Amino acid sequence: MTTVRIPAGWPATEEQARAVQDRLRAQVVLDEPGPPPGTGHVTGVDVAYDDERDVVAAAAVVLDAATLEVVAQATAVGRISFPYVPGLLAFREIPTVLAALDALPCPPGLVVCDGYGLAHPRRFGLAGHLGVLTGLPTIGVAKNPFTFTYADPATPRGSTSPLLADTEEVGRALRTRDAVKPVFVSVGHRVTLDNACAHTLVLTPKYRLPETTRRADALCRKALREAAAPRKPLADRAAADPTRSWGRTLFERQSDPVTWAGRVLRAAALGQRRTPEIEAALEFAGDRDRWSHGREVFELVRRGWADEEQFTPEQRIVFRLAELVGKVAHNEAGPPPFFDHHAGWQIGPLAWRLAAAADPAVRDRIAVALGERPPEPLDG
């Protein structure tokens, strides 16, 4: 497995990313038929994320197009290079996908992407982007219609209907299993739409999604599991950390957990350098109307301390508290899926770790914000 760095000059803003798309899309080749279905190699690529740990894992799995047996596979891990923005997915996935493709011991043949090619607001989705950067023939097979419209294809497998941006056919809804929701096929690079659909049908003898996608999905999840630091079971951590049960009961006694978390954060941040992320979290905790956006606050704070090395241990604790404010608020008022409900339990122990190392005035202030002190002096 290879490790990826974010490429130099990689777009940092949405505006830059859109400019890159506008520049590169002229290089897409649409007038080649592409490899005949059922011959040579077909390669699936997919990506899995752990946003909390800022880890991304990609996989490329090469299948024999005739037998659908795995011929070769490779993975790569790296840091997340771009947030998820509809229309800019490629900037989040491509660096790691390229590394996985590079690590393959054989030519990939046709590359099947999890997403779109031509069917894209600027006609340059993930599959087209990957095709232009590698020169390989690519297609996109997506699970959802994005912003496009389509009529439901007829019931039997193999039926299609045009995927429309207004009246322009940008792809096709293709039924790969009888009476099951279609997939959405579009051209990436150097393949026609007819051929892309034919490939997709060859790749779906048993399931709705292409074997390439299924294999790559399973492999990148596994790579992600192995890349993320293995964690001890919950019970072990509870035994090793007596502050945990105190943190739990303290949190569960709060009738207004978000406001409480905000007070704790304010006390903890006192006297420390305030970053914009901390300011935002503090302001947020005081505004009940915004709690449903807790997840965004979490993500903002998480991005804010991406360069962990530049912060002191105390500042890192403040950042973690700010993240927890976002998590707790999201669990309290946001839509599912929720963060794990243990999140709030960490607030007390974390804040007290800071208090224990601080001077008596700060310690008192944190104790007041928490509402109590731990039953016995905690070290760490």
Added chain:
DNA sequence: GCGACAG
């Protein structure tokens, strides 16, 4: 102006 919106 606001929401929806591939993964």
Added chain:
DNA sequence: ATCTTGTCGC
């Protein structure tokens, strides 16, 4: 994409 419990089906 990710979080999640049970439930349905081959």
